[in-house]
Amino acid sequence: MIRVVIIEDDVRIAGINQRFVEKVEGFEVVGIATDREQANEHLDILEPDLVLLDLYFPDMSGLEMLQHIQRNYPHTDVIIITAAKEFDTVREAIRGGVYDFMIKPVVFDRFQEKLKAYQKYHEQMQLLGGANKQVDQQGIDQLLWGTGDRSDKDAYLPKGIDRITSEKILAYVEGGEELWTAEELGKRGGFSRTTARRYLEYFVEKGVLVADTSYGTVGRPERVYRKV
Known part of the structure; x- marks a missing residue:
């Protein structure tokens, strides 16, 4: 099971995200944090595989939390779920190492698609991080594009398309x-x-x-x- 912590200050939205997660096979929500203190406690104690992170909090910046996770919890991945649409914010999140980015309001079909894609990535990371700790080009392609076959047109975007x-x-x-x-x-x-x-x-x-x-x-x- 992929262990998920939701960091979201709106309790109602956090509950919706929890229900969405629990509808996707292979995932479980192990904690919900609504502020900085709870977030730090959940990260320390629960050591989740994946964090679903909002960007707007009364007592912290979601981008700062992303940086904190990247520095201190290298085995925890982050998907941002936020109403923020500013390009600079999106770019900073990508540069900060976020796995993926969803814009609110999120419908379940899109949510499930993102989690399923992450599930494949997570499984591949587990496989490649096994005994020999070595990776070939095919393994890298599978991590970056979701497939080792670059002839799959849906596996990657063409040049000039982000x-x-x-x-x-x-x-x-x-x-x-x-x-x-x-x-x-x-x-x-x-x-x-x-x-x-x-x-x-x-x-x-x-x-x-x-x-x-x-x-x-x-x-x-x-x-x-x-x-x-």
């Missing part, structure tokens, strides 16, 4: 307007028009979006995107 950025853009598209242009998405998300266009075309290739040409009121052609 997973966190793609999820952020997809969240805008799924929760926003019916039609999007690269310029509109760029303004909304703080991206350049070129970056927004690259990700929109990526989602077209993946079958998530479809693209069309709109000529507008002055006849100037413009590429527009909508959900499938």
Whole structure:
């Protein structure tokens, strides 16, 4: 069983996350902490495999807690679950060693998908950290991409496409307007028009979006995107 500690100051949300965890086979919640003191006690006593960490607390910064975990509990992984959407925050969390990042509100299907992916990663880490303590290229690929076969198109993202950025853009598209242009998405998300266009075309290739040409009121052609 993968032992999970939830660090979340909102008791209601912590309870929801606990129920989600307990619905995924192979995971168990061994503790819930709502402040810094409880978090430190749970980490010391319970030594969890995985922490589900919020970023906003009255008495601490979640990013500081992430750094604390990385320094003092090297065998504990972290998935951040937060309402924070600022790119700098996401980037700092990634650089701080977070395994994954979920934006609230989290639906169960997405939650389960993330935990299942982590479960495979955790199992592979256990396997590779066995008796010989050595790893080959295939083992590294399995850790980084979830597979040793790089021909699997869903195992990794193409050059120029970042997973966190793609999820952020997809969240805008799924929760926003019916039609999007690269310029509109760029303004909304703080991206350049070129970056927004690259990700929109990526989602077209993946079958998530479809693209069309709109000529507008002055006849100037413009590429527009909508959900499938």
